[in-house]
Amino acid sequence: MPIERNFPSPAPEPLPVLGVLISGRGSNLRAIIAAIADGRLQARIGVVIANRADAAGLAHAETAGVPALVVDHKAFATRADFEEALVARLVEARAEVVCLAGFMRILSPVFLERFGGPVLNVHPSLLPSFVGVDAQRQAWEHGVKVAGVTVHLVTPELDAGPIVAQATVPVLDDDTPDTLAARILVEEHRIYPEAVGLVAAGGWRIEGRRFVRGR
Template structure:
């Protein structure tokens, strides 16, 4: 099967049933969970042939937990403050994901640096979305970095997760013009809108490129 045909069997604009096996996703989030919502909606609209097996979140007050409840997705709180190291947290994450039969890990605003413990367990099958056109403006406050640099085009990137932050293979990007009166909040809102558009498609594209044993 070609990459194009494999991807089209995972994500489609119509409501036909895909012959491709349903992707089993585990979503990790730390905040409001708008990308979680976008992915869940794409699945409900039968635009992405996937199922969210579990949401893992690390902040007790994260609004994403309420979103998961509304979508009847099981959620697990793994508060990073209760773990002795990043590795210990990732061991608990891996255990939770494996218990739920997760095949693909989707970081949707996960504000923690992950370790080789998680990366090795799901090699090439962890995706992240970052609010810049990588490789520009890696790390925190990417939108503020872009505005400070005076760029005319910002955007977002879905990439595979590797040990070096925001440095994995780029799967998909969307460009967002920077307007003269932009504030970080205004630009961030427009970038978010593009994130919601491309993340489900990027999941399908990435999955079409990697076999699950």
């Protein structure tokens, strides 16, 4: 008679831990939370950090039961001190990937070197075109026929890091900067969680300026 043996199931692989930085409404934070909830993004949020106490996105974290806190940049004498405090909170939360979700502070090499892991940003243009603020209006005023959104790795140069993902949005003849921005935002919410999942899963590499997926 065969002997029955029960073997424990292997422990599930731990999910990558995200740290999300916000300054305002947090719509991309909400998109990340939704993607995790419905299984499209295999990760968990370790902490949400706002640099403003009135950031509306903090409510999204509270609703989802995600740890959230405020690190007010105005409370620090220097940008380096502020960024050291950010890194300390991210390390406490064991964050492996940082996602900028409407975080309206430019991160210096101090932060990037001290954190060490990948930092992602979503920008409402097809980089390298239209860097900086109000990119949707820049595209509309320039008269382009196709605009879009870019997810990129953050480097010390503004909006210049390796591109992880992009999506295009047609510019219609009757568009205004606001209607164009609204359609671009839909694509932000779609591709940002996808790009976060790709980076968090690992296996990718950088060749020159190119982000190359693992094989």
